[in-house]
Amino acid sequence: MMNQMIVDRNDAKLSMAHLFIAFAAVLLGGIAGLLQTLVRSGTIVLPAGIGYYQLLTAHGILLALVFTTYFIIGFFYAGMSRTMGKFYDQPYRMGWLGYIVMTIGTVLTTIMILLNEGTVLYTFYAPLKASPWFYIGLTLFIVGTWLAGGAMCHQYYIWKKVSHKKISPLFSFMAVMTMVLWFVATIGVAVSVIFQFIPWSFGWVDEINILLSRTLFWYFGHPLVYFWLLPAYVCWYVIIPEIIGGKIFSDSLARLSFVLFLLFSIPVGFHHQLLESGISPFWKYLQVVLTFMVIVPSLMTAFSLFASFEIAGRKKGAKGLFGWFRALPWKDARFFAPMVGMLIFIPAGAGGIINASNQMNQIVHNTLWVTGHFHLTVASSVALTFFGIAYWLIPHLTGRVLTGRMHQIANLQTVLWAIGMFFMSGAMHTVGLLGAPRRTAYTTYQDNPDALGWIPYEVTMAVGGSILFIAILLLIYIITDLAFFAPKGKEDFPIGEVAEGAEKTPAILENWRLWLGIATVLILVAYTVPVVHMIEHAPPGSPGYKFW
Amino acid sequence: MGVLEEKKETARKIVTTKEGPNLKGTMIAVMLLGGFIVLSWFGVYWLYIVRL
Amino acid sequence: MHMHKLERLWLMIGSGALIVFLLVIGVNAFAMGHTPPSDSNILDPTQVDLTAPFDDPGLKKIGDNEYELVLVAQAFTFQSNDELKIPEGATVHFKVTSKDVVHGFQIPKTNVNMMITPGHVNTITHTFDEAGQFLILCNEYCGVGHQAMGVPLEVIK
Ligand code: HEM
Ligand SMILES: [Cu+2]
Ligand SMILES: [Cu+2]
Numbered sequence: 001m002m003n004q005m006i007v008d009r010n011d012a013k014l015s016m017a018h019l020f021i022a023f024a025a026v027l028l029g030g031i032a033g034l035l036q037t038l039v040r041s042g043t044i045v046l047p048a049g050i051g052y053y054q055l056l057t058a059h060g061i062l063l064a065l066v067f068t069t070y071f072i073i074g075f076f077y078a079g080m081s082r083t084m085g086k087f088y089d090q091p092y093r094m095g096w097l098g099y100i101v102m103t104i105g106t107v108l109t110t111i112m113i114l115l116n117e118g119t120v121l122y123t124f125y126a127p128l129k130a131s132p133w134f135y136i137g138l139t140l141f142i143v144g145t146w147l148a149g150g151a152m153c154h155q156y157y158i159w160k161k162v163s164h165k166k167i168s169p170l171f172s173f174m175a176v177m178t179m180v181l182w183f184v185a186t187i188g189v190a191v192s193v194i195f196q197f198i199p200w201s202f203g204w205v206d207e208i209n210i211l212l213s214r215t216l217f218w219y220f221g222h223p224l225v226y227f228w229l230l231p232a233y234v235c236w237y238v239i240i241p242e243i244i245g246g247k248i249f250s251d252s253l254a255r256l257s258f259v260l261f262l263l264f265s266i267p268v269g270f271h272h273q274l275l276e277s278g279i280s281p282f283w284k285y286l287q288v289v290l291t292f293m294v295i296v297p298s299l300m301t302a303f304s305l306f307a308s309f310e311i312a313g314r315k316k317g318a319k320g321l322f323g324w325f326r327a328l329p330w331k332d333a334r335f336f337a338p339m340v341g342m343l344i345f346i347p348a349g350a351g352g353i354i355n356a357s358n359q360m361n362q363i364v365h366n367t368l369w370v371t372g373h374f375h376l377t378v379a380s381s382v383a384l385t386f387f388g389i390a391y392w393l394i395p396h397l398t399g400r401v402l403t404g405r406m407h408q409i410a411n412l413q414t415v416l417w418a419i420g421m422f423f424m425s426g427a428m429h430t431v432g433l434l435g436a437p438r439r440t441a442y443t444t445y446q447d448n449p450d451a452l453g454w455i456p457y458e459v460t461m462a463v464g465g466s467i468l469f470i471a472i473l474l475l476i477y478i479i480t481d482l483a484f485f486a487p488k489g490k491e492d493f494p495i496g497e498v499a500e501g502a503e504k505t506p507a508i509l510e511n512w513r514l515w516l517g518i519a520t521v522l523i524l525v526a527y528t529v530p531v532v533h534m535i536e537h538a539p540p541g542s543p544g545y546k547f548w
Numbered sequence: 549m550g551v552l553e554e555k556k557e558t559a560r561k562i563v564t565t566k567e568g569p570n571l572k573g574t575m576i577a578v579m580l581l582g583g584f585i586v587l588s589w590f591g592v593y594w595l596y597i598v599r600l
Numbered sequence: 601m602h603m604h605k606l607e608r609l610w611l612m613i614g615s616g617a618l619i620v621f622l623l624v625i626g627v628n629a630f631a632m633g634h635t636p637p638s639d640s641n642i643l644d645p646t647q648v649d650l651t652a653p654f655d656d657p658g659l660k661k662i663g664d665n666e667y668e669l670v671l672v673a674q675a676f677t678f679q680s681n682d683e684l685k686i687p688e689g690a691t692v693h694f695k696v697t698s699k700d701v702v703h704g705f706q707i708p709k710t711n712v713n714m715m716i717t718p719g720h721v722n723t724i725t726h727t728f729d730e731a732g733q734f735l736i737l738c739n740e741y742c743g744v745g746h747q748a749m750g751v752p753l754e755v756i757k
Contacts, residue, residue, distance in 0.1 A: 053741060125702050125741075128701050128741075128742075128743070211717060250603075252602075274636045275636050275714045275715050277641075277714075277716075277720035278639075278640060281629065281630070281635035281636065285626065285630075285635075289622060296611065296614070299615075300607070302578050303610050304607075306577045307574045307607070309574075310570070310573045310574045321572060323573075346584060347584070347588075350585040351588070354588065357589070358625045358626075358629055358636060359596070359625060359635065359636045360625060361636060362711045362714075363596050366713070366740055367706075433595065435708020437704070439740070440741075443747035443750075445752075446752075448752065451750075537640070537642065539644060539720060545701050545743070547701065547742060547744060571607075575609070578610050578614075579613070582614055599709065599710050600634070
């Protein structure tokens, strides 16, 4: 295998350029997050005319879009370079072009938010109408990610041609699969922004079809969360086994789970629209069933991960039913952060199943429960895994090492994150069940007794948020140190090997045409009838409103 | 698990992994996870029913 | 593809649990009439004030301790011409639309929770078995005054 041990220097630069923006976004987004918890609990009033919702828009965009996407792309470039070899010229140049386009888009959208011209939250639901430049910025951002995905697919394509191999390295396969999922998913939001939002916000058309815009958004919105999650799964499947001194439990099953994510994570957007008019209960329930199918690959993942831990532990001589659990390298920051992320994924996943359970969504929809839920999924499971990756990836790319002292500081970071999130997310879940709405500034609804009862929980959120903010400062310290000051040396890029004697991976798993074909059929089945109905049976459209 | 079954199991496992088939701890771990999911799900379902 | 015996068992148990969840909510939704709010009626969102029944939003008695409460959501309140007072044990059919942007419609401590999209009507029914103070609030961001968008609903003995 053409298995280079070190990421090529130029590829490293491309990757690092992405990681810098990712972590800058964490710092800025974290400041916003802290302020939000302080406002909601009635602790502070925002100065200088900054609005709560302006802050919340920035927080959502910076963390859910900028941090995640830049990190994912940077991580994939590095991992593909590590497992397939240096990027060829053309994809390499396309990678930089994508970076530039994405960044122009990010800057444009950020400026619009700062000017208070885009206070529509990161979901930008019509008919709240932002400046056209807000939407154009988002479009450029998406186009940039397409170029990045194109660069990766092109690299993969050339590699396959040159190497004559049927099966690509697991890391690269997973990276390409994630980007393919992203392509299919972003079509929805791109269609909506380009054909609905931009003409409408420029005033070229007067009205917008609200339900259609929401449906196109959520066609994208659910696979979006898998776009965040799959790179974390890449780390759990491919990298963690190497760090714990074990083997990848099964290459085929790992690939199969990624195939299942492509198939089932898209035709499920209605589980975000369960309480909406204009979509029949039948189609909602059908998509709920499909949503439940996408839980199966996560059940497989849970088993595979525990299995690779148990096998590794037993090989090292761990005894008893759970001896292997104690034998894990808990002091190794490269393991500890993602592992805490994995454990947090247990309550996170349980909450997700509840959210998607059709009419049970009435208990939680748009309450703080939901905010608590995705601070466990994306802001803990995914974020901690990404932090854990950065701890070795950044020194690997900058030619430095992760020292023993840094391991300790990084583990402290993880512990603080877990504690802060326990308080913040725990309080959010509880007060959400009591009915407190999400995306809402400080309020008591004229001293309504129910609303007054929420305040202690909101104070708990602020306590958790403050601990989280300290953790973010610590994180930025670690990242800065690893990028610029840590001792020079060679840090490993761990890539797990498949257990010896494991069966050969069937080539069908890399049959893109087949999987994309099935995915398309499922999408058409789940969406055609309701979308046609939405268009044919549409009410007159809505003009835009700027209520901020 | 019968002796015979266990033998068959080991024989088959050799095809997939060499490390041996003992994944009892894993099974218990995932069952605990499953139990947690079921409990929390029925907890919220109960809330839904009493609030009807 | 080979799969460890225990993994196959786990996937069977796990999928079994998911099927049970789906059956429970499926039966509850379709056989017992608790499908989530999914009204299919539409209207012109710029003509709400001229469209019945939203031209006269308020509380209407439609049966024995049964009411229809028509409300118009708009930034940043729920409009009604009547006081929101209902007797204990009343079944209320909420019928709501929006005059401007998307709003939410939620009553804490109950299952009343639905989206109000302009151009669409949404409906939900709830029986208030106990007297007390309730709060109708908007749970979808709708602008600077979103946090003020809540009206009390009183259930009297
Ligand atoms: C210092 C750490 C953090 C704090 C204190 C924090 C706090 C908050 C708060 C208070 C809210 C909004 C509550 C409301 O609905 O009014 C929120 C929303 C949100 N947070 Fe965080 N958060 C943090 C980190 C993160 C991270 C790391 C991510 C993602 C990777 C994230 C993603 C989001 C998203 C997507 C929203 C929803 C925005 C919206 O509803 O439009 N947060 N956060
Ligand atoms: Cu979703
Ligand atoms: Cu509102």
